[in-house]
Amino acid sequence: MSRLVIISNRVTIPEKSATAPAGGLAVALQAALEERGGIWMGWSGKSSGAKEPAELHLIERGNITYALTDLTKTDVEEYYHGFANRVLWPICHYRLDLAEYARKEMAGYFRVNRFFAHRLAPLLKPDDIIWVHDYHLIPLAAELRRMGIKNRIGFFLHIPWPPADVLFAMPVHEEIMRGLTHYDLVGFQTVHDLSNFRGCLEREGFGSAVSDTVFSANGAEFRGNFYSIGIETAAFAEFARKSASGVLVKKARQSLEGRDLIIGVDRLDYSKGITQRIDAYESFITRNPEQHGKVTYLQITPKSRSEVPEYEQMQRTVAEQAGRVNGALGAVDWVPIRYINKSIGRPILAGLYRLAKIGLVTPLRDGMNLVAKEFVAAQDPEDPGVLVLSRFAGAAQELKGALLVNPYDIEGTGHAIARGLTMGREERIQRWRGMMDHLLEHDVTRWCDDFLKDLTAA
Structure with missing residues (x-):
């Protein structure tokens, strides 16, 4: 069975002394990792005044390796507080009036995704299955593909996906859309989100729908579907x-x-x-x-x-x-x-x-x-x-x-x-x-x- 590699903005490390169970998502992902063995990589939540992001900090728990990295204060401000939460978040929630776009913050968002890709690549084995989570990391597959990574890579969006008229108000919507086409599987919460994505894909020719769940872009096919997340x-x-x-x-x-x-x-x-x-x-x-x-x-x-x-x-x-x-x-x-x-x-x-x-x-x-x-x-x-x-x-x-x-x-x-x-x-x-x-x-x-x-x- 192939190893599972999960990448999310933040990483949940189970505490042995915890008196309450973790949320259902953390429980499910940890169970999947324990079954297959693998890596869970993401931001530690810490920031520093350093000019360069820190090296990965590896924590072994059974057959799971938690790979954490600190970010610089500039990265946190531009990638997290900036583009992710002041552009992508409001636009995906249909709040164009609250989106504040700045090229500097957009550049920081793509820079941190590139950094994540470069930190992750040396840890990968050829048959690893990679699962990327949420809007913070949309460009990650494209960055990995540029580095020659050919593993199966899936993406799941935990927030809504807006229709074309909303998404296209974002100045860098083309880069975001093309980023998603580099995944082998793109997952959404609902059939409406999937339908919105199909409309965005076809509206400006980023790709085309081969069927309800198969799309074509970049000379290759990828899948999209909806997977409504549950609880334990x-x-x-x-x-x-x-x-x-x-x-x-x-x-x-x-x-x-x-x-x-x-x-x-x-x-x-x-x-x-x-x-x-x-x-x-x-x-x-x-x-x-x-x-x-x-x-x-x-x-x-x-x-x-x-x-x-x-x-x-x-x-x-x-x-x-x-x-x-x-x-x-x-x-x-x-x-x-x-x-x-x-x-x-x-x-x-x-x-x-x-x-x-x-x-x-x-x-x-x-x-x-x-x-x-x-x-x-x-x-x-x-x-x-x-x-x-x-x-x-x-x-x-x-x-x-x-x-x-x-x-x-x-x-x-x-x-x-x-x-x-x-x-x-x-x-x-x-x-x-x-x-x-x-x-x-x-x-x-x-x-x-x-x-x-x-x-x-x-």
Whole structure:
């Protein structure tokens, strides 16, 4: 069996002393690496004032080699904070108004990808299978091909892929598109993302579609398909069941004093629709005065990319908005919104998901959104909560039992909250059962296996 080589922007090294399991993606990729043996390479997360990036730092864990490298401060600023997160991220989330293109940052993005390729190449064996992850590393295959690397190389995009009219507003869209054509297999989260990619490929002649999943470019064929990422469903369900009786979750339950819990969990990002969600909750409370003092909305939003001005501004905006709603609608014995601006451990989150009557997952645009899947997996089969889900999340194409909403429709989302809180147990169980059965069948291990099977055959 060929070795597996994974390259991602950041590398997850399992800690032997960890008290909580890693996320499903890390678990699946580590399991695949353990089965095949291989390398997981990426940025260490550290930066220095050096003029040149550091040498690889190799860590052996069983038959897995973790290969980490520091980057220079200039590289981090241009590659990560700059082009990746101020150009590619907003454009892939349809936010042209937030994309700030600069040639210097574009050059840094391609320079770091070239650096990754040069550090990786000496570690490769001829039959290794290479799997590259996410938008930070789109040009990596092209750089490896220029060096004469002929291994099978696959790429998976964890975020949305936009239609041609959005992507082509980016000055270097041609380089990005041509970069993807050097992979043997390009994977997307949904069939809509795959369709958008096909449109981008054909619109300006970067390539052509031979079939629904086979494309031609550069005088050769490559494959594209969609692979909707899952979670470790059965394990997370058991984890949530046990966590519900934990000390902190019990304290949270007691603090609710019998009120229904609505929960939202999101990284602080403009794509998550947090401000629209707070507006929707305010609309729900305003239009349903009988719910005053009977429901609590808990929004957990860890800080994200604070070095990027748009995120710093959003942090202030969300905090001010939550404060305004609490000031306008709250009472001496009731705070409508509990807003937490820090990370919460996975054991506590799992228990809180199970405690909640409503999971409020309303991004403006999302590749998949695993919070939605975790909420479903965490529910009590005898008395499950209701998932209110944005139709613009990739998960909406799978979780048919959710109440789908348009996050821009503030009143409509508010109505969905009201409907979820009053939904009968029989309907809740029926909706949950269908989603849970799907998640059990399409878990993260199947996602990983399906992609690697197609890459091996490429």
